[in-house]
Amino acid sequence: MTYWLFKSEPDEYSLQDLAAEATGCGRWDGIRNYQARNFLRDQVSLGDEVLFYHSACKVPAVVGTAKVVRAAYPDPAQFDPENKYFDPKAIPDEPRWYCVDVTWCSEFARPVPLAEIKKTPELKNxxxxxxxRLSIQPVTDSEWETIVRLGER
DNA sequence: GCCAACGTTGGC
DNA sequence: GCCAACGTTGGC
Structure with a gap:
């Protein structure tokens, strides 16, 4: 069991959007960065827990948690010319991009901003x-505990 | 909207 | 196989 931090632009897909999914889970797709792709494809596993981070917004912050309910599978968007994440170089026999499914777990009592994370000695690494600039990244056990504790109040 | 960090691409 | 150019990401 591994901990992760996933970034999403709240204008695109927020923690609240995930919580509101009728099916109970959401697809984490549109990852088009190779480092992030490699983590997603090779290491993110069923049951792993995720810090949900809002990026490219007024106050970048960890806002809650989610859990992986389906491990990596090819991101269908790469093959769909109508989709903004279409990749003309992706071929079905050899998918270039992957996605996972996640489900909402919790929303923090208060967001934990990046500025505060940078100031917290236990989180400096x-x-x-x-x-x-890495949108899928591993989180250590102690980092997870520290962030979750900060989000409690 | 600028630009820095990173990985991939492709010309030679 | 070097390395400059390029695409993505995201804080500021």
Whole structure:
């Protein structure tokens, strides 16, 4: 069991959007960065828990948690010319991009902003802090516990 | 909207 | 097989 942090632009897909999914789960698709793709395809597993992070918005922050309910499968959007995530170089026999399904677990009592994470000594080695632009990244057990505790109040 | 970090692509 | 150009991401 591994912990992860997934980033999403709330204008595109927010924690609240995931909570509102009629089917109870949402597809984490549209990942078009190779480092993120590799984590998603090779390491993210069924049952793994996820910190849901809102990026590219007024206050970038971890806002809640989710859980992986289906491991990696080819992202259908790459083959659909109508889709904004269509990739003309992707061929069905050799998919280039992957997605997973997640379900909503919790919304924090208060968001934990990036600025606060950067100021918290226990979190100074987070990938989030060390390497800014990575939308799927591993989180250690102690980082998970620290963030969840900060979000409790 | 600028631009920095990272990985991939492709010309030579 | 080098390395410059390019695409994606995302804080500021």
């Amino acid at each position: 987070m990938v989030l802090v060390k390497q800014g």
